[in-house]
Amino acid sequence: MENYESQAYQQPTNDNGNYMVSKLPNTTGSLVLGILSIICCCSGVIGLVLGIIGLMLANKDIKLYQTNPRQYTGIETTNTARILNIIGLVISALSLIYSIYSIMAVGGWNAYYETIQESIRQAQAAQQ
Numbered sequence: 001m002e003n004y005e006s007q008a009y010q011q012p013t014n015d016n017g018n019y020m021v022s023k024l025p026n027t028t029g030s031l032v033l034g035i036l037s038i039i040c041c042c043s044g045v046i047g048l049v050l051g052i053i054g055l056m057l058a059n060k061d062i063k064l065y066q067t068n069p070r071q072y073t074g075i076e077t078t079n080t081a082r083i084l085n086i087i088g089l090v091i092s093a094l095s096l097i098y099s100i101y102s103i104m105a106v107g108g109w110n111a112y113y114e115t116i117q118e119s120i121r122q123a124q125a126a127q128q
Helices: 027-039 045-067 075-106 109-127
Strands: none
16 A cells, blocks of 8 residues: 655646646635625624634635645735634624613513514504
């Protein structure tokens, strides 16, 4: 059985013998998810999910870049995407915590629902 770990890793090269440089594969996706997590941060859960997925993709690209920095470009964009995802995660988490606190301050889910129903009734009465 051959020992694959002892063999030198062969870099993909072009005809000139130079390394083929490519863009990191998940940069655009993680950047878009970071932006969407900031946009959807007021919903709490949606922003959290988008931020977590985007952060995982960005971290995957950073690890890929660290294994072979000469083969990949776009690490700056990946770092930006990572920062956007972290910001979206923090804001979404704070929004979710505030929403839970607001519901508990009113008296629980049933009291919160009754407050919303009362507001709707008052709005309908004001329109008549």
